[in-house]
Amino acid sequence: MSKNKTTCWNLENSYTKLPKRFFAHIHPTIVKDPAIVLFNEGLAEQLGLSCTSFQAEEVVKWLSGNAIPPQSKPLAQAYAGHQFGNFTRLGDGRAILLGEQITPEGHRVDIQLKGAGRTPYSRGGDGRAALGPMLREYIISEALHALHIPTTRSLAVVSTGESILREKELPGAILTRSASSHIRVGTFQYAAAWGSLDELQCLADYVIKRHYPNALNVDNRYIQLYKEVIDGQAALIAKWQLVGFVHGVMNTDNMTISGESIDYGPCAFMDAFDPATVFSSIDQTGRYAYGNQPAIGGWNLARFAEALLPLFHKEKERAIKIAQDVLSSYDDRFLEYWQNGMRSKLGLINKEPGDEKLISDLLDLMKKHKADYTNTFIALTNDKWGNHSIYNEKEFKQWHQRWKKRKNKQQASNKEIHTLMQSNNPAVIPRNHRVEEALNAAVEHGDTRVVKELVHVLSTPYAHTEEKASYQQASNADTPYRTFCGT
Ligand code: AMP
Ligand code: MG
Numbered sequence: 001m002s003k004n005k006t007t008c009w010n011l012e013n014s015y016t017k018l019p020k021r022f023f024a025h026i027h028p029t030i031v032k033d034p035a036i037v038l039f040n041e042g043l044a045e046q047l048g049l050s051c052t053s054f055q056a057e058e059v060v061k062w063l064s065g066n067a068i069p070p071q072s073k074p075l076a077q078a079y080a081g082h083q084f085g086n087f088t089r090l091g092d093g094r095a096i097l098l099g100e101q102i103t104p105e106g107h108r109v110d111i112q113l114k115g116a117g118r119t120p121y122s123r124g125g126d127g128r129a130a131l132g133p134m135l136r137e138y139i140i141s142e143a144l145h146a147l148h149i150p151t152t153r154s155l156a157v158v159s160t161g162e163s164i165l166r167e168k169e170l171p172g173a174i175l176t177r178s179a180s181s182h183i184r185v186g187t188f189q190y191a192a193a194w195g196s197l198d199e200l201q202c203l204a205d206y207v208i209k210r211h212y213p214n215a216l217n218v219d220n221r222y223i224q225l226y227k228e229v230i231d232g233q234a235a236l237i238a239k240w241q242l243v244g245f246v247h248g249v250m251n252t253d254n255m256t257i258s259g260e261s262i263d264y265g266p267c268a269f270m271d272a273f274d275p276a277t278v279f280s281s282i283d284q285t286g287r288y289a290y291g292n293q294p295a296i297g298g299w300n301l302a303r304f305a306e307a308l309l310p311l312f313h314k315e316k317e318r319a320i321k322i323a324q325d326v327l328s329s330y331d332d333r334f335l336e337y338w339q340n341g342m343r344s345k346l347g348l349i350n351k352e353p354g355d356e357k358l359i360s361d362l363l364d365l366m367k368k369h370k371a372d373y374t375n376t377f378i379a380l381t382n383d384k385w386g387n388h389s390i391y392n393e394k395e396f397k398q399w400h401q402r403w404k405k406r407k408n409k410q411q412a413s414n415k416e417i418h419t420l421m422q423s424n425n426p427a428v429i430p431r432n433h434r435v436e437e438a439l440n441a442a443v444e445h446g447d448t449r450v451v452k453e454l455v456h457v458l459s460t461p462y463a464h465t466e467e468k469a470s471y472q473q474a475s476n477a478d479t480p481y482r483t484f485c486g487t
Contacts, residue, residue, distance in 0.1 A: 010048055011071040011099035012108070018206055019199045022187070023075040028065025028096050029117025029127065033161025036060055037131070037173065037448055038138055038455070040155050047111075047155070047178060048104045063156045063176050065096065065116040072098045076119035080193055081186035081253025082303055084287060089194075090186065090253050091121025094129060097182065108210065110182050111155070115174040128164045131157070131173035132443045135451055136435065137264040138175060143430045143458040144261055149239045150232075151261040152179040171443060180260055183207055185304045186253030192307035204311055211258050222311035223322060230301055230330050232259025237297045238337035242345065243426060244270040244373040246290045248280040248483060252300045266483035269429045271474040273366040273373040279432075279483045294338075298330050344424040345377055347407050347417040358403060365396050372474050377425040381418070382464065426461035427468040430454070433475035 015023060036059070044050045061067035068074060076092035083090075096116040100108045114137075115129025138154035145151050160172035183203075191200040208215045208225050215224035236259050240247065247254070248266035256262050266280035275291025283289070288296060305312075305323035313319040342359045343351065366376055371390040380403075385391040391400075407417060434454055441450040457471050475481065 008049060009069040009071060010102045011069060011111070012102060013071070013073040013075075013099045014108070014206075014210070015077070015097065015100070016073050016075065019195070019202055021078065021195055021199055022191070022203065023077050023097075024091075024120045025073065025075050026096060026117075026119045027068065027074055028113055030066050031064050031160035031162055031172070031174070034060050034064030034066060034158045034174075035161065036063065036156060037159050037442070038135065038154075038157045038451065040138075040142070040153070043153050043155050043178065046103060046105075047101050047109060049101065049155070060158060063113070064158045064160065064174055065113050069098060074098055076121055077182060077187065078121060078190055079184050079186040079253055080190035081184070081251050082189075082300070083251045083253070084283075087189070087193075089190070090123075091190075092119055092182075093122040093125045094119070094127040095177075095182075101178070107180070110177075110179045112177045112179065112182060113174050114177050115160075115172065126164060128160075128162075128172050129174065130164055130166060130170040131159055132170065132439045133265070134173040134175040135439055135442055137177075139435060139438065139451065139455055139458070140264045140267055140430055141177075141261070142455055143461070144245070146459050146461050147239075147243055147426055147429075149243070149245075149261060150236055150259050152177050152182075152256075154178075179256070179262065180258040181207075181210060181256070182262070183257045184253050184262075185255045185257065185300055185307075186251075187257070188304060188307040189252060192310075197310055200307070201311060204308070207257055220312065222308055223326060226305060226308055226312075226323070226326050227329075229257055229259070229304060230326065231333055233297050233301060234330055234333035235259065235337050236261065237294050238334055238341055240293060241290070241338055242341040242424075243429060244273070244290070246270055246277055246279055246288070247293065248278075248283065248288055250288050250293065250296045250300065252303050255297075255300050255304075268432050268435075268481060268483055270373055271432070271481075272370040273363060273376070274370070275367070279481055281482050281484050294331075294334050297334070298327070301330060302327060341424065344420055346380070346403060347421045349410055349412050349417070349420065352406070354406070358399075358406060361399055362403070365390065365393070365399060369393055369396070374426060374429050375472060375474070377421075378427060378464075378472065381421040381425045422464050423462050427464040428457055428461050428471045430458055431471065431474060432481040433477065434471060 062069050074096050078091040080089050095112050095114045098111045101111050118127035134157045138157050141151050141154050155176040158174050162172045163169040164172045191203045204222055208221055212228045215221040218224040254263040268279040270277045270290055277290040278286050309319040312322045369390045379385050379388050390396050438451040438454045441447040
């Protein structure tokens with residue numbers, strides 16, 4: 001937190017100016033014996049919270065909720081959401097917003113403590129979080145950020161010195177999360193279901209001012225807001241698909257209005273390419289499978305439109321027509337982002353008619369031969385095949401020739417093409433067994449070195465260096481990887 005104590009926190013509380021329906025003031029619950037497990041120096045600096053001149057005890061108190069930073073008016077946000085398709089009233093059951101930090105560059109960033117105790121929205125939950133899942137969120141969110149994917153960030157994890165009860169007793173922890181805001185599709189659903197029209201409009205105006213000020217110059221700013229959110233989600237989900245990320249719980253309460261990824265519960269990265277990939281043990285029907293993510297994004301955005309309808313037009317029929325017209329652009333927006341990304345992964349600079357087929361043929365072959373998604377693109381980038389079995393397949397060799405012909409007839413130099421591929425094909429992703437190994441060392445043995453090393457390696461995914469090699473192997477476990485929601 002900066003050299004000058006008085007300027008370290010620079011909190012504002014604009015959310016408290018919204019109607020009271022949208023939040024409840026609540027203080028974090030004191031914890032017994034907090035200690036810092038991970039602290040993100042780089043992020044702290046960006047936030048204007050670099051802690052060099054602060055007493056460690058002071059910092060740990062803030063990050064555990066045992067002390068409230070100056071100017072903070074802590075609150076829990078109210079929202080609703082479709083969880084696996086079922087509409088429910090929710091709200092922050094264990095997260096407390098300390099306020100909005102105004103960064104040295106003038107950005108407004110939410111600072112939230114996750115696992116900070118019960119709130120009026122806890123619905124019988126204990127308000128707490130376990131160390132393993134909070135470290136997991138830290139690792140994955142920071143990995144996504146390094147992969148250039150919009151996401152909430154992780155400033156710190158502190159252990160609480162208390163146990164929490166899940167299937168067994170687990171060490172408790174609190175994550176400090178930053179976000180451009182925590183407003184969700186579910187926040188609008190909540191406003192539409194339980195608020196007045198004025199309250200809904202108030203929320204929409206707040207969001208436009210905070211995230212999409214350009215919409216103020218448009219005839220109907222709410223339609224523009226909808227367009228912007230659709231575009232942001234199309235871009236975001238394309239980025240997930242391009243790196244093989246499976247969010248796992250794309251409920252409407254876990255979809256932000258800002259276009260940042262949020263809530264890293266049962267998420268994981270795919271190894272062998274298969275659109276049916278699901279990791280979450282509770283996703284029995286594959287609703288949130290890798291290949292379903294773009295469609296579910298569209299489904300969630302339709303729910304967003306339903307909430308906004310009265311702001312689109314006072315006549316319902318007209319409003320529905322507007323919503324349908326705007327939403328119909330989503331599939332094309334997604335496809336364009338995704339295909340452009342795929343072209344970059346294949347070193348293709350311009351667009352040619354046969355590209356779509358070239359891409360889909362590659363993915364079909366990868367699926368058929370259970371090729372590792374990330375490592376196939378690394379091999380294509382570096383033209384080093386080692387023991388990649390797909391390369392021994394005749395039909396793949398034929399595809400490879402087609403691709404090389406297409407790639408090499410471009411004007412660009414080989415070096416330019418190679419650089420494009422390197423910066424679009426990560427040398428490393430958070431491999432599931434590596435994440436588990438790191439969590440296990442920290443939770444079972446109190447050894448955080450493995451997590452720290454993993455976070456370090458994942459911080460430069462597009463640097464194709466030697467140190468990455470040992471992090472590239474997929475697990476050779478016989479059973480499929482499973483993630484659990486019991487966080
Ligand atoms: P999530 O699955 O993490 O998106 O959470 C869904 C909802 O459950 C949110 O409203 C959370 O705040 C709430 N929740 C999750 N865990 C707890 C907990 N231990 N105590 C209270 N609320 C919780
Ligand atoms: Mg959530």
